[in-house]
Amino acid sequence: MSIASELYDAISHDLRESGLLARGGFSTRESDQAPDLRDGRAARTVIMVGNAGPSMWQAFSRKQPTDPDPLDRWSHAILERVAAQHDADVAMPSDGPPFAPFQRWAMRAEPVFPSPLGLLIHPTWGLWHGYRGALLFPMVIEVPRHEATESLCDHCENQPCLSACPVDAFQRNDYRVDACVAHLETPEGQICMTSGCRARHACPVGQSAFPGADQAGFHMRAFVSGRSS
Numbered sequence: 001m002s003i004a005s006e007l008y009d010a011i012s013h014d015l016r017e018s019g020l021l022a023r024g025g026f027s028t029r030e031s032d033q034a035p036d037l038r039d040g041r042a043a044r045t046v047i048m049v050g051n052a053g054p055s056m057w058q059a060f061s062r063k064q065p066t067d068p069d070p071l072d073r074w075s076h077a078i079l080e081r082v083a084a085q086h087d088a089d090v091a092m093p094s095d096g097p098p099f100a101p102f103q104r105w106a107m108r109a110e111p112v113f114p115s116p117l118g119l120l121i122h123p124t125w126g127l128w129h130g131y132r133g134a135l136l137f138p139m140v141i142e143v144p145r146h147e148a149t150e151s152l153c154d155h156c157e158n159q160p161c162l163s164a165c166p167v168d169a170f171q172r173n174d175y176r177v178d179a180c181v182a183h184l185e186t187p188e189g190q191i192c193m194t195s196g197c198r199a200r201h202a203c204p205v206g207q208s209a210f211p212g213a214d215q216a217g218f219h220m221r222a223f224v225s226g227r228s229s
Ligand code: B12
Pocket: 092, 093, 094, 099, 100, 101, 102, 103, 104, 105, 114, 117, 118, 119, 120, 121, 127, 129, 130, 131, 132, 175, 177, 180, 197, 219, 220, 223, 227, 228, 229
């Protein structure tokens, strides 16, 4: 095993106690629009950090932070700590506008594809996963390779995600955010608020990766109150 993959493994290991996952990475090219590091060096490798399954929520809830944007701040602190150990810098998905193109980076890092909802679909976790940040490195690091595959959505005949929303907020290539939020503020919308987006639940892939009502409710409340994710 090369030193470079040992570094990737060390980062995965450092993240694990916080329930976060190293989710692949890539060597940058101009079109990635990766920002420079704070000290001006160019980012040569990006490693994505994210969450899937219950582990992040378990670690986060143990801390019970009460500050505003608690999950973003908690994630940021963890990423900064890991970055400091490995001569890296941090990019956060919610920093902006302009936002860093996290979904495009994610597609470079692992086999995820745009679903009809706009969210990326993962072959195991379906629509139940997210990105908490990215680590930017000034050197080239060997990262896990992923085979070229195709999106599971290409073989999904009925695309139930597109018809599950009670107010048809998701149309192909269009997400009517105002209709979604207006519904979430009604009594009928409380089922989506407390147990997660119906359209995401309708996807047959990764149903067992649903993180649980606590976490889903947290994200929905954050989305409605700040229109953030
Ligand atoms: C602004 C934003 C929103 C806006 C607008 C989304 C939109 N219509 O584009 C609002 C506030 C509505 C939103 C909502 C949500 N979002 Co949002 N959002 C973002 C954010 C911060 C910036 C997007 C952007 O402009 N990027 C800039 C462009 C240049 O980057 P890009 O990667 O090339 O752009 C891609 C996206 O715009 C995407 N896209 C196009 N249409 C849509 C529609 C939707 C619904 C989404 C999510 C993406 C999307 O296609 C582009 C090409 O790949 C990203 C984080 C980030 N930095 O990317 C999260 C992000 C896209 N959101 C995310 C999530 C999870 C959500 C929510 C599901 C949150 C929740 N409740 O749990 C909700 C959706 C509501 C629901 N029903 O549940 C995740 C998606 C993860 C994934 N599996 O793909 C991201 C990556 C954040 C994260 N921390 O992981 N979001």
